[in-house]
Amino acid sequence: MAQGTDAARTVILTVDDDPGVSRAVARDLRRRYGEGYRIVRAESGESALEALRELKLRGDLVAVILADYRMPQMNGIEFLEQALDVYPGARRVLLTAYADTNAAIDAINVVDLDHYLLKPWDPPEEKLYPVLDDLLDAWRTSDHRAVPITKVVGHRWSARSSDVREFLARNQVPYRWYSSDEPEGKRLLACADQDGERLPLVITADGAVLVEPDDPELAAQVGLATTPAEDFYDLIVIGGGPAGLGSAVYGASEGLRTVLVERSATGGQAGQSSRIENYLGFPDGVSGAQLTDRARRQASKFGAEILTAREVTGLEVNGSSRTVRFSDGSAIAAHCVILATGVSYRQLQAPGTEGLTGCGVYYGSALTEAASCQGHDVYIVGGANSAGQAAMYLARGAKSVTLLVRGSSLSASMSHYLIGQITDAPNISVRTGTVVEAAHGSDHLEQLTLRDIESGHTELVDAQWMFVFIGAAPLTDWLDGTVLRDERGFIVAGPDLAVGGQPPPDWELDRAPYHLETNVPGVFVAGDARAESAKRVASAVGEGAMAVMLVHRYLEQS
Template identity: 55%
Template sequence: MPKPVILAVDDDPDVLQAVSRDLRHQYGERFRIVRADSGSAALQAVEQLAERNETVAIFLVDQRMPQMSGVEFLERVIERAPQAKRVLLTAYADTEAAIRAINNVRLDYYLLKPWDPPEERLYPVLDDLLDDWLAAFKPPFEGIRVIGNRWSAESHQVKDFLARNQVPYQWMDLDQDEEARRLFSSGETASGVQRLPVVLFTDGTRLCRPSNLEMAGKLGLRTQAERPFYDLAIVGGGPAGLAAAVYGASEGLTTVMIEREAPGGQAGSSSRIENYLGFPVGLSGADLARRAAIQARRFGVEILSPQSVVDVRIQDPYRIVKLKDGSEISCHALLIATGVSYRKLDVPGIAELTGRGVYYGAALTEALACSNEEVYVVGGANSAGQAAMYFSRYAQNVTMLVRADSLTQSMSQYLIDQIAATSNIAVRTCTSVVEVKGRERLEALVLANAVSGEQETVDATSLFIFIGASPQTDWLEGVVQRDRQGFILAGADLLTGGQRPKGWSLERDPFLLETSVPGIFVAGDVRYGSVKRVASGVGEGAIAVQFIHRYLSKV
């Protein structure tokens, strides 16, 4: 935690140097001593301290300064640092003004100059004031602060990026937080008003409406590879990709993993995984992702995030991936482990309100904002059930909207039992969202019952969607064989009537997790016919590395 600040203000350089010297001698170990030679310079210093989220403990201000007196300065700064103690340095002739200031600016003390010796005339006064201040002091949040609007899609994007990359941050709503409004207005420039959201960093810098890549650069995340060639390149950082990275690197393969959002993938955003072997009380997806990423880095895996692969080309014996920034990485073996994304809900009005009350996943990011509200969750599989359980801790009521007539076909029994035992979760079966309504944000849902055909409109501010699985594999068009939905075929699924896939160049059948291109493998949810479970993804990632070794032994 940064040291609290004692701010000394005096326009006389000799006096300012002397008081700063005495303050450092007595308080330098516990407090940071900041000095300013005018009221305006002190105001700028206070703004800069606020940008860095540093706290002022005491203002020690000279009364007789040109352009802005000490009392005038304290009047202007009182709202910016209301808890700070206020001490005025005065000459004998100024005592009347100092006495009046006790009521006007809630002055805590006034000291006559000179204050020598400080052991008798300065330190006892400040010691008493600092003890009083420390008794009520609550250390400020140490970390990134995000100023935004709850109904801003761009604000949601920044919060979601930070949450999924497990970067602590403080959310400051511009509509509800006076400090947020002050910090926001202090950053307005001559060229115009800033754009939301504004991200404040601990070094005092700020980014306005940053992209994920800009955030990554500021946070020190790696987005570019250290070398041009690797034994193994992995596209996707979910459970399958992380497992392959750990096993590949631990067995001597130079390995790079490329993840477009954050390590952990969709599983990393899960609020609770309770059926993963070895964790009897369950663990969050974020915790699983954090542990796996640390393990991978310990074995020397390079993790590029956020970074996307946009193309692949074959140049035997190499597989070359092109990144979104235009750079390329060559490898002997390539593993596709991009997982799946939630399918989009295609109903009127939803596109305009996505990120403004309508969210895909994002339970961990938005749950606190839904405190004591009505929350609607679309979906009937485990991810929807886990989200409903998580929301039930914060929301007044959670309503699950399920198209099927029960949860038994798509959800694990342990989750069904938990939901049934949670009093503020209701499950509406045979029900679909057919329209969303709202102007600047979500305001209402139109629900349809598949059995009765009746429709009803309900007020709503938050809708969270967890439906189906959609592989994002368009970038592999014309490279590897996929099914109609975009899932990647591998192993025996590539054989038609015992015949190897078209263009197959080797005198053997494809390995179990090998695609229609030798040396390109697939693991996890993106594979055709895979079991959509975290444990199976981890297993496939580990198994893929064994077949990659067999492939590399013949290259």
């Protein structure tokens, strides 16, 4: 039996060009091994290779391959030689006539043959099953791990490969990464009939092949919801960070038909945090991914619909409804909208960094790239909590971590507990008053030019990894002309809208705007996108819940 393996994904394959013999071999195999293995048969070497490639793409296991020696176009040895490239760990058996025993012996050296069987093999209890039992025992003790999950084949220094890995990781989609230079990566490329020129290659758990997919295509193929189930809702939440997830949980739990729209992955910046230690109720800390996963499952449990990889490009007021438009031209509408779009990390304005983004220069991607930083020197730009959390996480495996801080100290922007941890970490150093002047490298980051702000002195250092956390910009440009924002792009709401104690211009209602309500009645803001917000996870979740309370108040009076 296929002990410890997924029987549905563990295969014994037999190939013989004689249909009668092929059926007989498959019959005897099913009689003995049908409960523990899936028996697949083919009647030519080419069709058997095609079957192996399909099995490989789906992540199925192949334990044993039995091939007849005398087949036209491609004999058994030639077939096993090619099969070895697809499933090098499968045990290989050649079926031969007595006259072909010399060829079978020669094949031991050519294809590393495990055994050859003389035809006929009757009775199988004596001549077939004992041989296969031994081969299956040997196979089970070898490294034959199945990969029935999404697989990504790419180049280490490919920006899009990094983006795909980040997208899958942040959306909690299990995947396995293969470099296009390693043997298994090359096998997967060959099975997908790709030469490696266009990367990344994504192979989904069911065997679908995606070449250089964009986020919407990737989301749809790995099982993430991208299409709304309805045209009209009670509440549309835009943004899936802590504020948006908080709104979705409270909105759905209180009976509102709620849909959350996220352009990339739920969690926002908090979802990328390696550890949040000052969030209420988690004395030992919690990773952003864990907190995000729990919140997403909680929202789904209450009935909230979550759409991923959907970019919102417009907001329209149509009478009592609020219409949200997507980049593909489609739209949904609702009675109310909560803007929880959050913020994105600002780009480092230093020569060379733009072309190396995703190739050694990363913005908030510490979790995905951490394994590759083992034993290397890492630089982190920024002095706030997100930079400190990334430094502590990367320091577990990196040779050294250097924090580059523009200010004179960390105390102005980083929590006290985090400063203490960084001070005590032996492989973390802090360089204050230092900025990145330039980044250098051809296809990946190789060096950095650092400048001391006070003296102007510059220094060239070797560096393959730089993570940037230098403040945030709101994702609100698409609201221009509809929702009032301040000079930095943050959304103005509630009392801040008042001019001389009066409601904002064009405000048509008799009442003043509610606390988190924008200049558009029924459109609220929560979290980091709001002007003068606290920029903390707890406050964002609280504002998400408060916004839903105000949505109820708005609906009651409409």
